[in-house]
Amino acid sequence: MTHEIASIAGVGMVRFGKFGAEVSFEKLGCGAARAALQDAGARRKDIEAVFVGHVFGGPVAGQRIAIELGLGGLPVSNHENYCASGATALREAWLAIRAGLYDVVLVIGAEKMTDRVKGGVAPDPSDLDAQQGFVMTAGHAMSARRYMQDHGATREQIAMVAVKNHAHSVHNPYAQYQSAITLEQVLSARSVADPLGVLDCSPISDGAAAAVVCSAEGLKRLGIASPRPVVRGIGLVSGSLRSGLGDVNEEDISRRAGEQAWALAGVEPSDIDFVEMHDCFTIAEIVRMEGLGLIPRGQGARWTQDGLTSLGGKLPVNPSGGLLSRGHPVGATGMAQVCELYWQLTGQAGQRQVPDARLALAYCKGGTVSGTDGASVTTVVMAR
């Protein structure tokens, strides 16, 4: 059986940030979608289906966006995998294109958080860990403390992830934060969950990002003659129950998601030119890169300090600024990563451009379930 090839015909974002009541969830989603349609040169009648990722948008949030776009009547589906929701929506679109079902579809990740989430995000209240007072920050704080103990990493090295990602987003006009921060600022910031302070945490944000995804026939229909970045493969795994007393930073879920992506895409991980990594917290960038096998176990903190994951380094991580600095409207993040991959792979990333970027990975990890190593991980591999 042959599969259709899915390409990204165009992308669009609204700048992430904190917006008032006048900027609704629907307005955010429509803003990103219109930008993507314009970038792809697609008209409303070209779109055959709409896939929407969100967490806090409420029932049929995707249909509320689609109707405002003038796309009523189409197949619209809503996709929730917590912080991996946007990428999960893209995966469903990719599957539909590959299956030959559609030629031109619209994928949107959108979230309005600032009017409905206070103090951070947590698992579902029924979760056993949530009943003990578990919040996402606490899990990453315990991960960080153990990482320092096991690998001799320093608090400063972990904080350097935030310094690096803020430095990157100085050059990203869509980032919530576009100014550099110092190591001292990260270290002296208000404590949220020891040893992590507020600058080790991604912000609560509003925003949206979108892409038009096409088959080869779809590109033709839009009049696009030149090649566009191709979705080579999208991995999706869920966490598994962990028994015994293993390493909390083993990130077996990341290993499995990576191996699935490399196999689907037919690529070697060593060929990846840069990564958009789900740095919801500083330490998360380090342990997830290690779980994927892209950085040797226990060396992620050192790599950060040595600049190997900075722009210009051996393997740039989060040229966009990542979740820490671009912002983290949870359902929109996966599609914002896809926008960054598109801009980088088409040489449109300006002063944050990774030179000659040809192959890239976007990784999202969403949610927790008590007893597991996570809820959902997506791995999007795109090539020029």
Added chain:
Amino acid sequence: MSDVAEIEAIPAIREGLFQLSPPCLFGSQCTACGTRTFPARSFCPACDTDAAPESTTLSPHGQVYSYTIVRQAPGGRAVPYALALIDLQDQVRVMAQLDHPPEDIHIGLEVRLVLRNIVPAPGVPRLGYAFAAATGAHV
């Protein structure tokens, strides 16, 4: 045992998680590979046996594997509080709050199970489990 009488009156966060006297958690143990879990499961997460695990009580003694002091949380929960991953003596890891001065908590701290109200804000109390530093008599 007035303490037991007092906490017996509080509804548990979930049925089947623990017993009051002596205080301990209920888990399950695989009849094929011996793996223990908390809470009890109807299958073994470690091996592919179809045999149902047996229910078992778990050791109330363990050590701190990692911990944090939570200083900001979503509404309805008073901060700060210490949250820890506890490695029980019989190879089961449990997440729970830790009743101990934050400055004295460290990885490897010996702890024991305690049962108490774990709803930290005004409202309906719920009986759950937490840990406290082990005293000599308990180790």
